[in-house]
């Protein structure tokens with residue numbers, strides 16, 4: 001029986017998920033998953049590799065078909081989120097890393113509504129420096145090819161794109177993967193600042209239970225595509241719940 005601890009009252013949830021089922025490759029990945037994502041809070045999703053964390057985020061951004069309901073309370077039309085209501089930082093870039101694309105090209109290609117062969121508009125060019133500044137990326141990196149960025153710099157560039165124009169919901173899939181401890185700390189502080197200053201609801205997938213216990217408002221533990229427990233970090237990251245989510249070996253550590 002999953003453990004569901006009450007969400008403190010922050011008004012209607014940003015996302016209400018009910019009986020969500022997702023199949024991939026003919027196999028159930030998420031099964032009968034129900035939860036509320038509280039407005040203006042940071043919710044972390046944890047669980048073993050392959051338990052369905054990325055599938056859940058990618059379903060929320062509309063990538064996979066599903067049964068059940070996902071009710072968004074973003075913008076005025078609550079039935080469907082529009083891209084400008086939801087920002088998404090994927091686990092990895094699905095483009096060839098060796099393509100000779102600079103940060104400026106990536107921002108131009110993503111922000112512009114017409115084909116890049118018309119050139120990047122001056123309106124878009126003017127936006128780039130403040131966008132990068134907001135996430136702590138120096139403007140000199142605009143001319144660096146994306147495969148020349150460090151893991152932490154690339155995550156920040158992706159975050160800058162996800163924050164454009166001003167999402168009510170921000171989804172991040174393992175933003176700390178491949179980043180050293182210092183960069184992780186400063187990236188998490190940046191997310192906390194965004195959450196604090198603009199009230200953006202954040203859902204992030206993470207494997208770093210220590211950091212989450214300080215940083216997330218709520219933790220959702222997944223195992224084999226089902227919710228094992230959810231609640232505040234101190235309530236949920238207990239030896240019993242960790243053992244149910246990750247198995248007895250980690251709990252014993």
Ligand SMILES: Nc1ncnc2c1ncn2[C@@H]1O[C@H](COP(=O)(O)OP(=O)(O)OP(=O)(O)O)[C@@H](O)[C@H]1O
Nearest residue numbers: 024025026029047048049050051052053054055056
């Ligand atoms: N294209 C696909 N076709 C079929 N099954 C897939 C496909 N992609 C992923 N899966 C399976 O879906 C399951 C969930 O994958 P998902 O990426 O959501 O897990 P995860 O919890 O995010 O894992 P990780 O922590 O390793 O990123 C895995 O068992 C995976 O093998």
